[in-house]
Amino acid sequence: MASLEDGFEIIDPKDLEEIKEAMENKDLSTVVEKVQDYFEQQDRVELNIAITGESGSGKSTFVNAFRGLGDEEKGSAPTGVVETTMEPEVYPHPKYPNVKVWDLPGIGTPNFKADEYLEEVGFQRYDFFIIVSSDRFRECHAQLANEINKMKKKFYFIRSKIDSNIDAESRKKNFNKEKTLDVIQRDCVKGLQSIGVSCPDVFLISCFDLGSYDFGLLEKTMERELPQHKRHALMLALPNISLDINKRKRKALQADIWKLAALSAGVSAIPVPGLGAAADVGILVIGLRRFYNAFSLDDQSLQRLADKSGKSFEELKSVLKSPLHTEISRDVVIKLLNSSVGYAVENVVEYFLSTIPVVGSLAAGALSFGTIYYMLNKCLNELAEDGRNVLMVALQSSVDPPPPSHPGEGSDVERPKAP
Template sequence: MDDPFVSHLPIDEIKEALQNQDSATAAAMIQNHLDKQNNIPLNIGITGESGSGKSTFVNAIRGIDSRDERAALTGCVETTTVVTPYPHPNYPNVTFWDLPGIGTMNFPADKYLQEVGFEKYDFFIIISADRFRENDVKLAKEIQKMEKMFYFVRSKIDHNVRDEERSQRDFNLKVTLDGIRQNCVEGLQKQGFKAPQVFLVSSFELHMYDFHQLEETLERELPAHKKNALLMAMPNISRGIIDKKKEALHTKIKYLAFVSAFIASAPVPGLSIAADLSMLVSTVVEYQVTFGLDNKSLQSLADSANVSFNDLRAVMKSPLSATKITTELIVKVLSLSVSEAALIAAEEGSRMIPVFGIPVAMTFSFLSTYRALSTFLNMLADDAQSVFTRALGLDTSV
């Protein structure tokens, strides 16, 4: 994966600060850059005709049950009457906009993009529950003219599969899905699209059908600086997504380790350790939330997967999962590693060495932070894979 942080990192300013022996400023620059990367805005417009399942999709992609107070309203009739933003519960910089159905009285097709504020969206997802109709095509063509991306999503596939399974003597899932997809593609081709791509999705079973391909397509076609925002907000519906999240989080570790090293250059006993512990706590909280291993996310997963919370907890091995992350807990986990404890002790002890003490302390600080965060990330990523496997009832050997 390309490193999303290097391209905009103020390298020259950091070098200048270090040449002026101003390590605190260098550390602040890196931390400020990381904070900005974590808050890059991503606005996604979810649109289509009324009753197509837009609101249900918005809830599903945010990992929220329809009964949650933060959920978009769902129902058999048009429930979205105004443009409504739904920030991701853990990544508020990512907003899913539930747009009113195109062609409704208040949002006629010919004025739709103007009425919903076209400019604010990075891309659109056009949803249909059966076939894509004239209004969907009009909207797609207008989006195309304005040089923004859009994606056709055929929703409620689980309903179609169940209906076909009941009615066909020799039911074949692949044949059924290929038929639905081809029907949608041919319908769009008749209306002027040469090679449309249609993603088959069930909002209640995101791990099945084409949602993974949709996620990969969005990630591939987004500008580089937006990709990380999308990835972090994606639900953990495949081992591949968990692995990509782990890789993205790992790219940040060396920068956090540099921050730790620069702080260690200050000749103040105990300052570096205190700062490192604070950084470790906040970063592990980020890991926990990203992998859905906080208690709230786990309970939501248990409810949607129809498994018990305790069943999910039973497959987790890390002491950092499904618990409140505190300084005391981090110290306890670090103390279990002899090598990590030795690095921390060496950092403080090296400060007593004349001339070379501070550079040596900085090196130890970098190494201890890098190793600790790498270990914590591996532990939590492994637990995320185990929880995913248990929630879906998959064979752990797959």
């Protein structure tokens, strides 16, 4: 378990000093602004994901699905049977605009040259590439992958429209879904190896059912290979479409609680009556709104899930139990704080302790740290449980679903690669 001192180590001393100065000047608006600015620093870390492939492969649909949008929603990438992307188009995540998904022009034209293509689309701006194909991978895919590899960038192959393949194969006698998926995956790997790509990672994806097949394995692979400061951005931006992602979001957000609680401890050490409590409210509003967004509990997200799952919006909404499921405002947070046992008493004790040099300040900080940590942890658990319950309804199950029918989704098991 981390200590209070561990929490202070992750706060920039300059940021903390500016907050203390604002507190001493009794400048409430600046205090709240500084607190928000500190915690949103991690949101300024950009993650740029490039999606490329041949025309009609489904890359634009994947851009939309990754951002939690349908093909016809406002802000979605245009899709069609012909190439609709003539130059790189950026599509920021609707809730995390620092996560940017780029829809690149199609590849595979007769005069295609991988090195020139990457130069034209500005390869240096992207953290990694996703190469999409709806059928067999061809020479153009291999050329592009090898050129990306020369430039020391990561890339992943996606075999899209896998749901259509399964639907077609299911009409055959003695159909076996697991075997069919393994045959497709092995065929993709062998095909890429035969045209010069060594040890390719191929993920089978349905953009219309992103929670199935290999999306979970793709996400874990991307996260594992990203720098630490960008993993958090990816984790928060992922659509909350599986119980595994819900669980891992909860774990990632748990780490944020220490940062917020440590920040509260720092600003509470200044002996200005009432300002510590005001800062705590601001900190809680910031943190709780992040939790709420991460678990996709807003009405628009619930409606999208209802449309995809066949459940009604009312059914999904009915399982939300947290008092925060309707709105997260200062008034709601204040009400929650006032209802917490001992909080009002702590505020009074906190002020008098903070007037005692050194020891008093540390004690005041500890009280504030404990209060914020308790409230954020409690609310995170409640919102994560709401997110889980919504998914359970969408999955039409009252218990965890059985293990996936093929390796990859919801597990760390890798598909066997072709020899």
